[in-house]
Structure formats: structure tokens, C-alpha cells
Amino acid sequence: MRLTDRQGDILATAKRFGKVTVDDLARSLSVTVQTVRRDLGLLADAGLLERIHGGAVLPSGVRNIGYGDRRGLNRSAKAAIARACATAIPDGSSLFLNIGTTTEAVAKELLRHKGLMVVTNNLNIANILAENPHCDVIVAGGRLRRTDGGLVGDLTTEMIGHFKVDIAIIGASGLDQHGDLLDFDPQEVRVSREILAQARQSYLVADASKFTRAAPVKIGSLAQIDRFFTDASLGETLINRCQDWGTQIVRV
Incomplete structure (x- = not known):
């Protein structure tokens, strides 16, 4: 998948914090929540992120994501x-x-x-x-x-x-x-x-x-x-x- 600059920023934020939320990304990137949700969906389809309720997390091959996030x-x-x-x-x-x-x-x-x-x-x-x-x-x-x-x-x-x-x-x-x-x-x-x-x-x-x-x-x-x-x-x-x-x- 070839990332746009915005998607690259989203992925970089996820790598830094382990988790991103739709509302925070919309605010920091100055875009609509619909745009963020679309980007997160594309990143998830590419296997770069995993969607959770209200955001996304990094997929991990060594450590599981949090139980609360898995429920979502x-x-x-x-x-x-x-x-x-x-x-x-x-x-x-x-x-x-x-x-x-x-x-x-x-x-x-x-x-x-x-x-x-x-x-x-x-x-x-x-x-x-x-x-x-x-x-x-x-x-x-x-x-x-x-x-x-x-x-x-x-x-x-x-x-x-x-x-x-x-x-x-x-x-x-x-x-x-x-x-x-x-x-x-x-x-x-x-x-x-x-x-x-x-x-x-x-x-x-x-x-x-x-x-x-x-x-x-x-x-x-x-x-x-x-x-x-x-x-x-x-x-x-x-x-x-x-x-x-x-x-x-x-x-x-």
C-alpha cells in the first residue's frame, strides 16, 4: 500500500503511542472524523493497524493488545x-x-x-x-x-x-x-x-x-x-x- 502523507502521519502516531483515536486524529490533522475513519479502514485493510472502537491500534506479533480494546x-x-x-x-x-x-x-x-x-x-x-x-x-x-x-x-x-x-x-x-x-x-x-x-x-x-x-x-x-x-x-x-x-x- 502506498501511503498518503496523512496516512503516514497516522501510522507514525500509532507507532509512537501504540493507539490512535478518531477524535484526536481529526483534531490534530484538521480533517473530518469521516476522513480519519476512511484512512483507518484502509490502513487496517493493509494490515498496518487494527481497528478498535473509536480508533485503531498497532497489530502485534509478540504482545497482545489490551483486553478492553479487544472487546471493541x-x-x-x-x-x-x-x-x-x-x-x-x-x-x-x-x-x-x-x-x-x-x-x-x-x-x-x-x-x-x-x-x-x-x-x-x-x-x-x-x-x-x-x-x-x-x-x-x-x-x-x-x-x-x-x-x-x-x-x-x-x-x-x-x-x-x-x-x-x-x-x-x-x-x-x-x-x-x-x-x-x-x-x-x-x-x-x-x-x-x-x-x-x-x-x-x-x-x-x-x-x-x-x-x-x-x-x-x-x-x-x-x-x-x-x-x-x-x-x-x-x-x-x-x-x-x-x-x-x-x-x-x-x-x-
């Missing part, structure tokens, strides 16, 4: 993915739900389900599902990660190993062209691997932004996933691999 990313897509996933979960199921903003969206869609047992290492999900009187919630204890309410570490992994559930529903920070599921925190990844190992079926929930994000730690592969709920169009190569692996792609 692709909110409508996450809600649609969550609805489709929840529809595939029958009443009376036992589930794992791991850390993530999309799995939190799934939890919200499960509030009308009955007879569920949910094991989670996500305090936010536990609090959401506490509103469902027909759901038995089990929190896998461990070290609290204050930034996102996640519980990680050896204690969490050990506790997950005591269960065998019907369906694991996981998110990931990235998905590469080979079908590898990626994340940032090795301790969180160990928990996610154990979740996949202790489930009879595994569902992945991930929106299109995960296809352009790199992360340094491998959780596993789409070959381990029974259903992949996404709003993205997968490339032909990955579609063919999913067919070979028996991974069903559910596009919303």
Missing part, C-alpha cells in the same frame, strides 16, 4: 459468531469455555440454555453465566491474570484435567495459513491445549481479524477442531485442508 474489535461479528455457536449447543451439555472476548460473547448467548455444566478459566465468563439459574458453573482455579480475568498456570491445567466434557469452545489470538491456532501467553496456551485434550468435540470461535494477526505460541491446529465458527472467507488451500481434516466451517 469486530463486536458485531463476534456476536453473530457467538449466536451461531450457541445454536449448535444442546441443552444438557457439559462445556469448556476458555479466555477470550469471543468466548465471552458465546457465554452471553447461553443465558437461556438449560441444564448446562460449564468449566471455565475465565472469571468474566463465570460472572456472565452466574445469571443463568439453569447453568452449573465451575471455575478452574489458578493464577489470576488481572488484565482480563483469566486464570492460568499449572493449577488451572491440572484442574482442567479432572474433567471430560462434551464440547470445548475456544478462541485464539491468531490463525495462520497452515491452520495453526496461535496465542501470546505460554501459560494460557497450556490450559487451552488441555481443554482440547479433555473434550469429546472442539469448537473454535474466531473472527476475520484473527487471520491477519501473528502470535508466537502454538495452541494446536484446525485439524483438532470439529467446527470452526467464523465470519471470514478462508483461502482455498485452508478450505481443502479443513475438508481433509473433517473440520466443518460454519460461516456467519
